[in-house]
Amino acid sequence: xxxxxxxxxxxxxxxxxxxxxxxxxxxxxxxxxxxxxxxxxxxxxxxxxxxxxxxxxxxxxxxxxxxxxxxxxxxxxxxxxxxxxxxxxxxxxxxxxxxxxxxxxxxxxxxxxxxxxxxxxxxxxxxxxxxxxxxxxxxxxxxxxxxxxxxxxxxxxxxxxxxxxxxxxxxxxxxxxxxxxxxxxxxxxxxxxxxxxxxxxxxxxxxxxxxxxxxxxxxxxxxxxxxxxxx
Amino acid sequence: xxxxxxxxxxxxxxxxxxxxxxxxxxxxxxxxxxxxxxxxxxxxxxxxxxxxxxxxxxxxxxxxxxxxxxxxxxxxxxxxxxxxxxxxxxxxxxxxxxxxxxxxxxxxxxxxxxxxxxxxxxxxxxxxxxxxxxxxxxxxxxxxxxxxxxxxxxxxxxxxxxxxxxxxxxxxxxxxxxxxxxxxxxxxxxxxxxxxxxxxxxxxxxxxxxxxxxxxxxxxxxxxxxxxxxxxxxxxxxxxxxxxx
Numbered sequence: 001x002x003x004x005x006x007x008x009x010x011x012x013x014x015x016x017x018x019x020x021x022x023x024x025x026x027x028x029x030x031x032x033x034x035x036x037x038x039x040x041x042x043x044x045x046x047x048x049x050x051x052x053x054x055x056x057x058x059x060x061x062x063x064x065x066x067x068x069x070x071x072x073x074x075x076x077x078x079x080x081x082x083x084x085x086x087x088x089x090x091x092x093x094x095x096x097x098x099x100x101x102x103x104x105x106x107x108x109x110x111x112x113x114x115x116x117x118x119x120x121x122x123x124x125x126x127x128x129x130x131x132x133x134x135x136x137x138x139x140x141x142x143x144x145x146x147x148x149x150x151x152x153x154x155x156x157x158x159x160x161x162x163x164x165x166x167x168x169x170x171x172x173x174x175x176x177x178x179x180x181x182x183x184x185x186x187x188x189x190x191x192x193x194x195x196x197x198x199x200x201x202x203x204x205x206x207x208x209x210x211x212x213x214x215x216x217x218x219x220x221x222x223x224x225x226x227x228x229x230x231x
Numbered sequence: 232x233x234x235x236x237x238x239x240x241x242x243x244x245x246x247x248x249x250x251x252x253x254x255x256x257x258x259x260x261x262x263x264x265x266x267x268x269x270x271x272x273x274x275x276x277x278x279x280x281x282x283x284x285x286x287x288x289x290x291x292x293x294x295x296x297x298x299x300x301x302x303x304x305x306x307x308x309x310x311x312x313x314x315x316x317x318x319x320x321x322x323x324x325x326x327x328x329x330x331x332x333x334x335x336x337x338x339x340x341x342x343x344x345x346x347x348x349x350x351x352x353x354x355x356x357x358x359x360x361x362x363x364x365x366x367x368x369x370x371x372x373x374x375x376x377x378x379x380x381x382x383x384x385x386x387x388x389x390x391x392x393x394x395x396x397x398x399x400x401x402x403x404x405x406x407x408x409x410x411x412x413x414x415x416x417x418x419x420x421x422x423x424x425x426x427x428x429x430x431x432x433x434x435x436x437x438x439x440x441x442x443x444x445x446x447x448x449x450x451x452x453x454x455x456x457x458x459x460x461x462x463x464x465x466x467x468x469x470x471x472x473x474x475x476x
Contacts, residue, residue, distance in 0.1 A: 061323070071333065090310040091307070094304070
């Protein structure tokens with residue numbers, strides 16, 4: 001338990017899934033090496049480490065690769081105990097896992113749809129995104145009533161704080177680029193305050209990709225999507 | 232609730248592989264439970280109450296609360312009743328288990344469902360997709376993370392066996408109903424051997440419905456789907472296909 005492990009993360013700077021892993025490792029105080037992948041020209045190493053999906057992030061610990069960001073996050077939590085990312089009782093853990101899956105399943109598709117659409121389709125995707133956030137807000141309020149701390153997890157950030165928080169700069173960029181309102185204090189006050197608390201941490205500020213880079217990336221994606229849909 | 236807090240109740244559907252996962256896990260843990268059959272096309276008030284977000288089976292009721300999403304339920308069961316663990320103890324092994332659970336539900340199952348709900352060129356593409364996915368599993372069993380093991384969990388059935396096994400019976404059923412080759416023992420010898428071994432286990436035999444019931448059920452759904460015109464199938468039919476994957 002005492003010896004330091006050799007930890008290496010293969011990722012792409014603009015991938016929020018990779019940001020999740022950076023955040024988790026840093027919150028646990030784990031020293032690691034980082035390898036930036038060119039997703040248009042993936043390294044032979046990456047393809048060997050994640051032959052099934054051929055994607056980032058991949059976390060390699062003492063030579064053993066772990067892929068899929070959700071899986072990596074739980075792995076990190078189980079390998080380095082403090083600070084914990086999950087509650088200790090089975091029911092609360094089940095609820096955290098439920099909302100993590102919900103976020104991945106229901107949040108991602110409408111956000112992609114917003115980026116690539118206009119007019120009626122954009123309106124529909126925006127409504128869906130807002131509705132999903134509303135369900136998440138209600139669910140988190142019911143399952144994790146305010147404890148002694150500014151985070152969903154309590155006095156330190158947990159799995160949901162990391163996942164919801166890390167997604168936020170992207171959401172903000174999408175709002176700006178598509179000219180829509182997605183995440184406001186009025187609509188989802190609890191989530192808003194949790195995300196604000198998380199993003200205010202110095203560790204988080206020093207880890208997340210600078211906003212202007214995120215904005216540029218989203219701008220480019222939207223431009224490409226809209227121009228290809230005109231053909 | 233009137234029942235003592237330790238009692239367990241499962242809301243499920245008899246032909247739903249996710250329900251079977253939970254039933255099998257409870258059986259393997261030697262747990263008594265009450266079972267309530269749900270018509271997943273018309274969810275009961277109880278199901279709407281206990282799974283308001285997805286309105287689907289299975290839902291496990293325990294200690295006055297409900298737990299939903301089959302892989303979440305399996306981990307809950309393992310963490311609540313700690314004898315005869317179904318998850319490995321080692322964090323890396325646990326990560327491998329979770330990875331392949333996601334693979335099963337995000338890649339393999341949808342491809343299998345698509346074989347069932349499509350025809351012509353679309354079906355051929357879906358069949359190819361199933362083969363690609365099975366190849367990956369076969370490789371992992373033969374040379375990778377699960378090399379040399381009887382079950383994914385080792386000598387005994389574990390969580391991944393439960394997740395993969397409860398659903399893989401549809402491969403044989405769809406082969407017959409759709410007249411396609413999905414799980415040819417020559418192409419996937421290790422996977423095929425594992426599946427046969429899994430299905431021979433006592434608790435598994437007690438959980439998975441008889442194959443002729445599944446065949447009849449699948450034929451009925453397929454008939455219904457084909458008799459609808461080219462308009463997109465009702466969500467209930469998609470649910471049937473999806474939950475059959």
